Amino acid sequence: MDVLVLENFLSSSVRMATPLLLAALGLSVSERSGVINIGVEGIMLMAAFGAYLGSKMLGSYWLGLLIGVAFALLTILIFAIPTITYKANQVIVGTAINILSTGLSSFLYRWIFYGTGRLDEGIAAATFPTIAIPVLSRLPLVGKMLFNHNLIVYFGLVMTFILWIVIYKTSLGLKITAVGDHPQAAESVGVDVLKIRYGSVLFSGVLIGVAGTFLSIAQSSSFGEGMTAGRGFIAMAVIILGKWNPLGALGGALVFGAASALQMFFQTLGVEVPTNLIMMVPYLATVISVLLLSRHKVGAPRSLGVPY
């Protein structure tokens, strides 16, 4: 087997893992604070659209990123206000967000781009370029796998370690975890529960926004209706697999990313294995991990999904 093919499999795994990682990192913070947000799929989709809109209309991928994140924040506010301030059921509002975003992003895309002549010159928008890190990118296998990507991939990797430090080594991390485990106790020692929850959810909105941006104008160069293709839900499985730990999220995202890359790798090599079977593996891993979790009572924040 060719080294090039293997290298591409490894770097493809990292690329496929990146949106899952970013969304899972965001979700791990908001879930640690006790808020479960299944609207992540829709928020990512809105961000993907916003990023494409910004990049296509203004010609800059940085502005695309900015507008993508802004779209994510606006959408997540529609989730945060009812669930945090008004104590609505988080799962129901999250579902509403998914329905809203699917319709709204398609509507806006058709309204602004379809049949308006804006796509006549081609759909492609400005995208984040690949930046090869000097020296490191020339390492065999690992070089292409980790050090030859666009900025958002590097951002995801760096963010994993920053978040790990924030969550496990700072008082802010302790407060977030306390609010998610036992909000009454946290408040009794002077922690503002609602403020922490809003902060965590909005922060997750930024990371989900970057994940959506990655889909439309970093790995790809255009928006397509429903292009998130279930990645938001997979990100929720990634957190469970990663036990709400940023490093675990990195591992979980890589497992799912590698499974996606593996089924493509097999197709390219002509290996006769049903692709659906390969895609089942990470889900099985998630189910097994959930089973193990419930036996050892670690991981899930104890007040997850409970309004305060």
Add this chain to the structure above:
Amino acid sequence: MKKKVLICLLVTVLLLGLVGCGSSSGTDSGSNEPAGSDAGTQEPSKKEVKVAILIPSSPTDGGWGQVGSEGMKYVANALGIEPVIIEAATADLMKTEAEALAADGFTVIFGHGGQYASPFDEISDDYPDTLFITAGGNVVKQNQMPMGFTLEQLTYIQGVIGASITKTNKLGAVIGGDFPAYTKTTRAFEMGAKSVNPDCEVMVGITQDSSDMNEGYELTMSQIKAGADVLFTNANQASQGSINAAKETGTYIFGAVSDIQNEAPDQVISSAYQDFGPAMLSVVEKYLAGELKPGIIDIGVPEGGIGWAWNERVKAKLPAEVVALYEETLNRILSGEIYVPKEQEGW
């Protein structure tokens, strides 16, 4: 108090969601309203004709769904009627939407894909005054029949040309699903390639989700890394990802269903496109004139429902004998010398 505010908020969110979902048909019919009302006043006799199309993917997908909805608009313009475009991707939706239209007295209902054949089959007997047409599929009844687009003939020629210019003897193809409408195009591509170059290998990748361009990108990229130097894509939105990979690596690529040359003017060799409008219109007109006989409606190059679009910029760089392969192979196919099996023939 808080509860009231919350209820108001939730209602707003849901209403906005409904606006979003329902918008597509609104904009579609809106843009065509002038044509509809104009012709309506001139030709009142045709006003009773009602035609609809059910499409399985978004009308903006740059592929299958888009050419279908554009076909509908063409028919509507020509007949001076409202275009009715409904997205119905699952079997239950296909059946219920078609049944609602038939009960509403629609004259012709198009199902955009072979997958509509069996849901239509379940209801077509109950509505003998409605004609059910599927693009592909193999159910033939008095009032239900498929249009058989011989797009595979053109992707065969793409295979012939691809195998003639490859230096690595490896071609890569990506399609958006594993049912006949897709697989016939890659199998014909492979058949064409092997007909001129038996050592040629064709790698075929099938996306899990044809709306996911990132998957299209990764599949095509893995084929390029495995040595493919001529590519083929037929995967709706996911095609955009394949095109990106071709652009990034400067690899030649063929398109199918819609013309993709604007997306990569330096890489696209040609597109085997489908032009549904004239084909759909001729079916409706034949039906109204009482000339339509039950059977598979063949639509090929002579009928004008499919076509070959060279990208002139890349064509100019190809050797003349490669360019000549198009006419040559097409003539051999049309004369029957080369036989490319059709969609209904067990691809």
